[in-house]
Structure formats: C-alpha cells, structure tokens
Amino acid sequence: MIRFVVAVQLNFAAREVAIKLVYYGPALSGKTTNLKALHEMVHAGSRGRLMTLETKDDRTLFFDMLPLVFKAESESGSMSLRVKVFTVPGQVVHASTRRLVLQGADGVAFIADSQVAETANNADAFLDLRANLRDLGRSLSEVPLVIQFNKRDLPNVRTDAEIDELARRGKEPVYKACATNGEGVLESFFGLLERSWRRLDKEHDLAHKLGVGPEAFLEMAAASLGHAGKASALSRACVGGDKRIP
Numbered sequence: 001m002i003r004f005v006v007a008v009q010l011n012f013a014a015r016e017v018a019i020k021l022v023y024y025g026p027a028l029s030g031k032t033t034n035l036k037a038l039h040e041m042v043h044a045g046s047r048g049r050l051m052t053l054e055t056k057d058d059r060t061l062f063f064d065m066l067p068l069v070f071k072a073e074s075e076s077g078s079m080s081l082r083v084k085v086f087t088v089p090g091q092v093v094h095a096s097t098r099r100l101v102l103q104g105a106d107g108v109a110f111i112a113d114s115q116v117a118e119t120a121n122n123a124d125a126f127l128d129l130r131a132n133l134r135d136l137g138r139s140l141s142e143v144p145l146v147i148q149f150n151k152r153d154l155p156n157v158r159t160d161a162e163i164d165e166l167a168r169r170g171k172e173p174v175y176k177a178c179a180t181n182g183e184g185v186l187e188s189f190f191g192l193l194e195r196s197w198r199r200l201d202k203e204h205d206l207a208h209k210l211g212v213g214p215e216a217f218l219e220m221a222a223a224s225l226g227h228a229g230k231a232s233a234l235s236r237a238c239v240g241g242d243k244r245i246p
Contacts, residue, residue, distance in 0.1 A: 008106050008200060012209050015079040019200065020104055021192055023064075023087045025111035026118065026125040030150040031087040033179040034111060035066045038085070038189055041182065046070060046224040063087055063101055072220040076211030081221075083193070099132045107144035107196035109188055114149045114157035114176075144195035146173045146238070148188040153178040167240030174239045186225055187237035194218055194235060 009018040023031040032052060039050045048067035064087040071080045086105075088098040102108075110129060112122040130140050147170075149163050160176070167174035173191045177184025198214055200206055207213045215231075222231035 008204075010204060015077060015210060016082065017079070017200070017206065017210075018082040018084075019106040019196060021083060021085045021107045021109070021196060022102055022105040023085065023109045023111055024098070024102070024125070024129050025088075026113060026121040027089070029111045029113040029118070029122075029125075030177075030179045031111045032064050034109075034148070034150070034177075034185050034188070035064050035085060035087060037179050037182045037185040039066055041186055041226045042068060043224055043226055063089070063097070070217075070221045070224050072212045072217050074211040074216070079210045079212055081197070081217070085189075095128070095132075098128070099135060102129075102132050103136055105143065106200065107192050108146075109192045110145065110147045112147060112149050114151045114163075115154055116156050116158055119158070144192065144199050146175065146188060146191045146195065146241075148175045148177050148184065150177045150179050150184075152176050152183070153180070164239055167238075171241065173241030175237065176239065184237075186227060187234050190218075190222060190225060190227070190231070190234040191238055193221060194231075197221075 008020075011017075023034060025031055035050060039047055046069055048069075050064065050066045052064045064085075066085040068083040068085065069080055070083070071078055086101050088101045108129065110126060112118075112125075133140055133143065147167075149158070151157065163174060163176060173195070175184050175188040175191060177188060179185050197206075197217060201214050218231040218235075222229075222234055227234060
C-alpha cells in the first residue's frame, strides 16, 4: 500500500529519517524517464523497486515511486535516510492526483521541457504547482525546489543563454539535462536531496541529534548514488541558484 501523505518522519531512537521528494512538471517532460535513469545509477543496495502505473499511451496515470535508502556512520553509530521519490501525472485532468501526491513533500524538482513549443505548458505547470501548494497551506518559497530543463538533445530547444538568464533571475538551482541518456539526472536529484537535507537539518538540528554533519552525509549520499568524485562537484553542476537554505 502506497501512502501519499508522508511528511518528514524522524525516529531519533532508531536513528532514522524518512522524507518524500516529488518530481513535478507538464505531461511528457521526462519525470518518469528521470526516475528510471536514477534507478539504474544508484547502487543496488541503496534502491528499491521502481513502481510505475501508466496509461495505454505510456503517460503516467497516477504516479511513479522510487524508494531509496542512504546510510552514514559516525562515532554516535549508524543512521539512515529513507527517501520516497514520487512523480505526478502531468495531464490537466489529473489535477486532484497531483495535489494528493504533492501533499507532505519535503522537496520538489520541477522538470521542464526544453522545447520552445512547450514553453507555455511549462509555465502552466509551474503555476499549477504554486496553486496546489497554496491549496495545501504551503508557499513555494518555503519548499526546497530545483528546476531541471530536460530534453536538451532535441532540436528547437531554448538556448543555453536563455536558460542561464532564467537561472540568473531566479533563486532556485537550475539544471540542464537529457534524461534519456542520463545526463543531468544525478545532478538534479542530488541538488534536491542536498537542499532538502540542509533544510531539515536547520529545522530539526539533525547534525547534533544524529551525530552526522551535512557535509559528511552528502559525501556518503553521493557515493551511494554512484558518483565517484566529491559531492561538491554535484553541488556545482547547477546554473545560478541561491545556495542558501530555503
């Protein structure tokens, strides 16, 4: 049974944290493709089974859900972060499902389609995200958010200069991606994980209570995600963005 409404769960006795991250965006922007690519990249011991429900035309009907677990060791003992990554259906008719999946999200990745022809659909989906959060009693400014411009390999996409300018004007980290070949997938997810973890650390003093500082945790998470280098390399992969905790 899948529980959609799962805000952060803290069990300090068991040294376990559980969070929910949501991939949001217009239909066919590549949310499911991102999760499939991420599932292939993450070490087998850190990932569960990717669950997907689809319509006959291969568009997501209800959701995708990818469970991940990250473990860290410290002098205080081991701790684990359990993450459930959901996608929402992009079609207009599934507005109520999007709101349900979004409820309790600890962080959001907005997956935009880079094609010029999809600019209006991206804008509508972003307004839909803002409206659904408002209906849930939350503000977009208080939710850790990253933005990914996907499908960079296609013709007639928004130029790098355009995306760089959009990133400069905003405060959210922006990533360029081609999810079909995995480009930008890991970086986008890590950016969301980092912002979400730092926000939770700020609110719940996780470093003190769990004995694992954010930098140590992020290095461990990067390794579990299959990244061979320093976590800071993933952190620097974005264009623009305010690195301060939202």
